[in-house]
Amino acid sequence: MRLQKYMAKCGVASRRKSEKMIDDGLVSVNEKIVTRQGINVDPDKDVVRVNKKIIKLEENKIYIMLNKPLGYVTTTDDERNRKIIIDLIEGVKERIYPVGRLDMDTSGLILLTNDGNVTNKITHPRNEVIKKYIAIVEGTPNKSELTKFRKGIMIDGKKTSPASIKIVKNYENESILEIEINEGRNRQVRKMCEAINHPIKKLKRVSIGEIDIGGLQFGEWRYLDDEEMKYILSL
Incomplete structure (x- = not known):
């Protein structure tokens, strides 16, 4: 092998x-x-x-979803002694790791597993798994800014894939946006919002493909149910 x-x-x-x-x-x-x-x-x-x-092959495959709080890094260990999401998972003996990552200052849905094949299915660009975020940004994007975001934006020398963005609610100095992307580049949503002059004040991921965070509270986790597993294995 x-x-x-x-x-x-x-x-x-x-x-x-x-x-x-x-x-x-x-x-x-x-x-x-x-x-x-x-x-x-x-x-x-x-x-x-x-x-x-x-390292050894794990016979028992584990599939977990977690609502990541702010202030945690999505790694299995950290040289700088920051809080890691693995510390939130108690009672699981198998060695698991996060599927993809969320920034320290981003909360929301993260999956954890010890199944490398499933990780590859979710993270590989060819599968174009949609990740949905709710963002609070400074100001309110206008029509041309929304169009620019949807068509793709140059960040880090490379254009992003077409994305979805809509205004959920707007206030005097900020607005709530629903954003969907099918990539997983470093701090991508934040960089895209900065590129249209509306920096993010707060960001939360609420779904990965057909897997939704639902009523899971910050710091809470659970095993994926049968329907969620059926979706992952169908990718």
């Missing part, structure tokens, strides 16, 4: 992230650091370590 595929199946990260971890020299096979892509490993014989920790 290819090393990056094995890492994904062990729940370390998606295949693409696993490849980067290999490039960064964080992975060893039988006590030797590996930086070359595409090597094969035997799950029954080889000892694979990531960040010096042995």
